[in-house]
Amino acid sequence: MPSSLKATNLTVRIKERILLDNAQFEFESGKIIAILGPSGSGKTTLLRTIAGLHPQTSGRISVNGYDVSLLPPERRPLSMLFQDPALFPERSLEENSLMPFRARAINASDLDSAHAFIGQMIDYFDMKSHQKTLVKNMSGGERQRSAIIRCLVGAHDEQLLLLDEPFKSTLNYGLKQRLMQKIIEWHDSHPGQTIIFVTHSFEEAIYMSDTIAIMFNSKIFLGQPKDIYERPPDISLAEILGAANSCGITDATRTIIGEITGKTPPRGASTWFCRPHMLHESDQGGSFKITKSLYMGKYQALDLVSVADDNFFIKAEVPTSTPYILDSIHRFKINNCPVFYNNDGLLIKD
Numbered sequence: 001m002p003s004s005l006k007a008t009n010l011t012v013r014i015k016e017r018i019l020l021d022n023a024q025f026e027f028e029s030g031k032i033i034a035i036l037g038p039s040g041s042g043k044t045t046l047l048r049t050i051a052g053l054h055p056q057t058s059g060r061i062s063v064n065g066y067d068v069s070l071l072p073p074e075r076r077p078l079s080m081l082f083q084d085p086a087l088f089p090e091r092s093l094e095e096n097s098l099m100p101f102r103a104r105a106i107n108a109s110d111l112d113s114a115h116a117f118i119g120q121m122i123d124y125f126d127m128k129s130h131q132k133t134l135v136k137n138m139s140g141g142e143r144q145r146s147a148i149i150r151c152l153v154g155a156h157d158e159q160l161l162l163l164d165e166p167f168k169s170t171l172n173y174g175l176k177q178r179l180m181q182k183i184i185e186w187h188d189s190h191p192g193q194t195i196i197f198v199t200h201s202f203e204e205a206i207y208m209s210d211t212i213a214i215m216f217n218s219k220i221f222l223g224q225p226k227d228i229y230e231r232p233p234d235i236s237l238a239e240i241l242g243a244a245n246s247c248g249i250t251d252a253t254r255t256i257i258g259e260i261t262g263k264t265p266p267r268g269a270s271t272w273f274c275r276p277h278m279l280h281e282s283d284q285g286g287s288f289k290i291t292k293s294l295y296m297g298k299y300q301a302l303d304l305v306s307v308a309d310d311n312f313f314i315k316a317e318v319p320t321s322t323p324y325i326l327d328s329i330h331r332f333k334i335n336n337c338p339v340f341y342n343n344d345g346l347l348i349k350d
Contacts, residue, residue, distance in 0.1 A: 085147030
């Protein structure tokens with residue numbers, strides 16, 4: 001597949017701070033891409049740069065092979081949802097949703113078709129009862145849905161859809177799940193469109209995306225959700241995506257790591273890594289004492305300390321069906337290939 005969006009030697013700054021430094025990346029056409037990263041890493045600024053709302057310091061951005069680096073925002077083939085969607089509070093959901101069409105100065109006959117399409121979108125997002133409601137009289141969750149509707153109305157025939165934290169904390173869990181599914185269904189019905197969305201939640205990213213892009217230390221790392229979660233290309237990315245076990249490989253830890261992984265650390269390895277869910281009980285594993293057990297609904301979160309070395313701590317996520325008593329001894333091993341990193345923190349590939 002050709003790339004929908006390609007960045008070549010892209011550098012982006014805010015004043016003296018470099019957010020991206022000579023970055024090279026491609027987002028495949030027709031995919032959903034999640035952008036993750038620590039606060040302040042430049043996720044929103046990257047979206048704004050793609051949209052032409054923030055100047056790139058150097059480099060080039062192309063969409064489906066066309067250089068858009070010098071195009072103003074209104075001439076770029078995209079629609080964008082901002083963190084602050086800036087709806088018109090004195091206007092209704094329907095009137096707000098018409099704005100993308102009015103901006104194009106369409107004629108009266110086309111306006112009738114626009115009304116029909118907007119009615120379908122409002123119904124699709126279960127907002128029919130709020131079609132005539134003024135935005136100022138809506139709840140936070142209703143306003144967010146209204147903003148998504150307006151953005152998608154504008155994105156109907158665009159090549160890129162940019163969403164900046166579309167699933168806010170004003171949305172309850174059930175509504176957030178339904179909204180994510182609605183956008184996936186929208187994407188399925190617009191197969192040539194690429195969606196790029198910013199989130200702080202790995203759960204949202206892994207549920208929605210085909211590719212995850214992590215911004216960190218002025219670089220951008222791309223990978224499929226499972227790969228980048230279980231085998232991050234740089235050890236510094238591990239905790240950005242969730243709970244992680246990592247440990248330096250020394251004479252004191254080498255034997256314990258070997259028991260957990262069933263493999264001797266390879267030459268050049270300086271760090272071992274695994275996610276808590278990768279650990280399971282095994283007669284062949286290393287011996288650990290339970291120091292904490294916490295019920296998390298879908299799993300139990302265990303804090304463990306090695307029987308052989310009371311400075312070796314790891315975490316495990318195990319089924320709730322098995323009770324674990326504090327200070328009891330159990331043997332744990334990982335259930336897949338071990339992951340090791342070199343002195344530069346880079347993944348040692350199998």
